[in-house]
Amino acid sequence: AQTVTQSQPEMSVQEAETVTLSCTYDTSESDYYLFWYKQPPSRQMILVIRQEAYKQQNATENRFSVNFQKAAKSFSLKISDSQLGDAAMYFCAYRGLLTSGSRLTFGEGTQLTVNP
Amino acid sequence: NAGVTQTPKFRILKIGQSMTLQCTQDMNHNYMYWYRQDPGMGLKLIYYSVGAGITDKGEVPNGYNVSRSTTEDFPLRLELAAPSQTSVYFCASSTPRDRGNTIYFGEGSWLTVV
Numbered sequence: 001a002q003t004v005t006q007s008q009p010e011m012s013v014q015e016a017e018t019v020t021l022s023c024t025y026d027t028s029e030s031d032y033y034l035f036w037y038k039q040p041p042s043r044q045m046i047l048v049i050r051q052e053a054y055k056q057q058n059a060t061e062n063r064f065s066v067n068f069q070k071a072a073k074s075f076s077l078k079i080s081d082s083q084l085g086d087a088a089m090y091f092c093a094y095r096g097l098l099t100s101g102s103r104l105t106f107g108e109g110t111q112l113t114v115n116p
Numbered sequence: 117n118a119g120v121t122q123t124p125k126f127r128i129l130k131i132g133q134s135m136t137l138q139c140t141q142d143m144n145h146n147y148m149y150w151y152r153q154d155p156g157m158g159l160k161l162i163y164y165s166v167g168a169g170i171t172d173k174g175e176v177p178n179g180y181n182v183s184r185s186t187t188e189d190f191p192l193r194l195e196l197a198a199p200s201q202t203s204v205y206f207c208a209s210s211t212p213r214d215r216g217n218t219i220y221f222g223e224g225s226w227l228t229v230v
Contacts, residue, residue: 004158043153043204045221091158095219101147101166102212103174104219106158 006107023092035093122222139207148190152203
């Protein structure tokens with residue numbers, strides 16, 4: 001079974017600075033996707049960024065970028081120029097395309113605080 | 117575009133009561149899922165379905181039942197509610213044709229069992 005581990009239950013960053021959230025995963029599959037989701041207090045699940053395992057190039061979306069290390073099974077999220085609106089719970093998630101139903105497996109989350 | 121719609125959004129149940137959380141999607145997605153999220157925790161898969169008439173257990177199926185009689189609907193049944201089932205429940209859907217793409221989530225249903 002696939003597992004996703006987020007080792008940082010809480011992180012904090014000063015506004016305008018950079019923060020990196022860590023994620024590791026375990027799988028025997030070769031064909032999969034990795035995701036970062038943002039969850040504000042409303043509990044809405046907001047997709048931040050996705051990475052396809054067969055692509056070596058790290059995904060970027062504006063201020064959000066990932067460091068994908070396939071051999072190490074590591075998938076960290078970097079938030080640059082942090083803003084107050086970035087404060088939320090962040091979940092790393094794995095989706096194996098050969099897994100029945102291609103279901104998502106989530107980590108336990110990292111609560112990010114942004115200080116003004 | 118309605119996407120994934122869950123009802124009710126909030127519900128308080130007494131111990132031992134039963135209820136059904138409704139989920140419907142209008143995107144003709146084959147895959148549908150039910151997750152629960154306990155306070156301060158990640159989402160855990162309860163049940164999922166790969167098409168009408170086909171359902172399977174996830175990580176935490178005990179105390180729940182599902183059915184999938186149509187492509188659009190995937191209701192989750194709670195029998196004999198217990199305080200441990202106090203959680204936020206998310207329904208989600210996706211399509212295998214959209215390789216690796218987004219799983220669409222509903223807004224969540226907040227359930228408290230007292």
